[in-house]
Amino acid sequence: MANEIRMVEAIQQALDEEMARDESVLVYGEDVGVSGGVFRATKELRESYPDRVYDTPLAESAILGLGVGLGATGYTPVTEIQFASFAYQGFHQLVQHATRLRSRTRGTLGVPMTVRTPYGGGIRALELHSESFEAGYAHVPGLKTVVPSNAADAKGLLTSAVRDPDPVMFLEPTSRYRASREAVPEGEHTVPLGEAEVVREGADVTVVAWGAMLAETLSAVGRGDADVDAEVIDLRTVSPMDSETVLDSVRKTGRCVVVHEAPRTAGLAAEIIARINDDALYYLEAPVERVTGYDVPFPLFAREDAYRPDAERIRRGIERALSA
Amino acid sequence: MTREQVAEFSIEYVQALDEEANLDEAVAPDLDDEQLLEFYRLMRLARRLDERAVALQRRGELGTYAPGVGQEAAQVGSATALAPEEWLVPSFREGAALLARGAPIHRLLWYSMGMEEGAEVDGANFPPSIPVGSQPLHATGIGWGKEIAGEEEAAMVYFGDGATSQGDVYEAMNVAGALDAHVVFLCQNNQWAISTPRASQTRAGTIAQKAVAAGIEGVQVDGNDPLGVHAVTRDALESARGGDPVLVEALTYRRSMHTTSDDPRVYRTEEEEAEWEARDPIARFERYLRAEGLLDDERIADIAEEVEGAIADEIDRAKEGQKRVVPAEMFDYVYAEPTSELRRQKAEFERETGGGETTTPEEGSSGDERAGGGEVSGRGE
Secondary structure (H helix, E strand, O other): OEEEEOHHHHHHHHHHHHHHHOOOEEEEEOOOOOOOOOOOOOOOHHHHOOOOEEEOOOOHHHHHHHHHHHHHOOOEEEEEOOOHHHHHHHHHHHHHHHOOHHHHOOOOOOOOOEEEEEEOOOOOOOOOOOOOOHHHHHOOOOOEEEOOOOHHHHHHHHHHHHHOOOOEEEEEEHHHOOOOOEEEEOOOOOOOOOOOEEEEOOOOEEEEEOOHHHHHHHHHHHOOOOOOOEEEEEOOEEEOOOHHHHHHHHHHHOOEEEEEEEEOOOOHHHHHHHHHHHHHHHHOOOOOEEEEEOOOOOOOOOOHHHHOOOHHHHHHHHHHHHHO | OOOOOOOOOOOEEEOOEOOOOOEOOOOOOOOOHHHHHHHHHHHHHHHHHHHHHHHHHHOOOOOOOOOOOOOHHHHHHHHOOOOOOOEEEOOOOOHHHHHHOOOOHHHHHHHHOOOHHHHOOOOOEOOOOOOOOOOHHHHHHHHHHHHHHOOOOOEEEEEEOHHHHOHHHHHHHHHHHHHOOOEEEEEEEOOEEOOEEHHHHOOOOOOOOHHHHHOOEEEEEEOOOHHHHHHHHHHHHHHHHOOOOEEEEEEOOOOOOOOOOOOHHHOOOHHHHHHHHOOOHHHHHHHHHHHOOOOOHHHHHHHHHHHHHHHHHHHHHHHHHHOOOOHHHHHOOOOOOOOHHHHHHHHHHHHHOOOOOOOOOOOOOOHHHHHOOOOOOOOOO
């Protein structure tokens, strides 16, 4: 059975079902209780689980730091950071404590915390509400970083994240929250962390994307010429990265384009290209192209469309890869 | 125009055993002779361990070490008020508190020998926090969990006067108050944050009053008085167990260096050090116990000998364990299940370094088995 629901509803469903399944799950953060979250991802959870859903004071470092203590002593914290760019105020708690408690205690303590946060542009939000910082999180050992691109994966990946014994950064593409209604399995639905998905098979070029860029990529290849047969890979978990799926595809197509909304320098495209160089260089028929945001602070919304890769820019990237 | 006072506060200072070792019966906690002698033994053990550890560091046998000389009463007095199953969240100078919790001496040494084995958790103790002031939130998280679970237990976190300049310390106290977290904030105000004196750290007259803004109780205690610290912490924990967090400021002095990398002669005077030497917590407590007839020269010599022997054995044990460090184990505990990339990197590491003995979390033995032998706890048994 599958329901046609939006991504934000799929997220709410995953939280609801995981709270029903596991009494150790606590949901807390700014405005997640009474109001159900500014995007309504925690809607009605407080009514169902009055003792396990909490509004906290406005303090991101506290939200993540509390999770370290809760997580190490038997709870499964699922926190919401209202907008990803405010997670920087708790970044040190992730880097200095949550992600290294397991290794520094040699496995005697761990932090099974999931940090949910909306990220990325496309909704004409305020300054510092649109950044894509996944590369920063991917650079932190001990952390897993997940970015769903569609409603079904959002439910399945979030379920897996909550069940994961280690800290997971769960980045929800804000522009996809209500973009469409999609079929989402009812009841138990998990998508393993660390596995990419080939969402469209093709023979001429591999396009790797995740999060909000997946829809732009599909739109780019969908209205391409009939002779462009692109294989599209949704990375889904950016760390740990499933490079095997990417490498297998590149070995088949010989060409690759990586798309991300984040700034170009030291972005994840660089890592993907490095892995291709390590293990599939001699299969390449052209240099790997990247289509990314620019190395500028995410602009206010009058220039947002100029910053974000769209179908047109992705299309040009594919053409460069094919023409080389 | 209306002007009226809408808030006022006062901070209480508590002392049970004064500088002349006179006891205030009204404040003193009810402890039997055995407990009093155990406090003394733990303080002596911590002091001697610090001396030996600094000497080992000077000989190149130990990495950077943070001695707690002068703070034994603040730590032993408070840590002994926490129930064994309640969580202690230390900073990085809580050797005496951890000894009072029964932490094995060789583990404390292993940490300073650069081995993660030293931060393995044994009982309800968090590992040391090297970042300053970020760990109070962890105790608040634990204590909030107790409130949610309806359990009458508390957590206690240690930090110094310098840490109170960090935003996280305020966040922790504020959030603890808002969420009824079962937590005691134990600030050891040792007067110095490396070379920055307490007066340059904050304009606040006391550290304890920082609780006022968070709406929780703050109290100051003579941190060189183990009995006063114990009494105040015991009361604070009782309050915390009911959902009312407390900030305890233990006024003390870091008589030694910040760490073995630091030279306090650069920034403070011999006069100041001499003044605090006269207020030494162990000397004061010893004087009291002699007056009570619980200690004499002979018993003191016996305790010193016992402490010396225990530390010597544990230093040997720590060095034995150090010989068995397996470098490839750095890959083993990053995640509950190693990722495929980590497995690849571990295999690459083993290839490049010639492999050698390796263990994985699944097939490996515990750190103690590797290090050989049973535990020797700080607690006298």
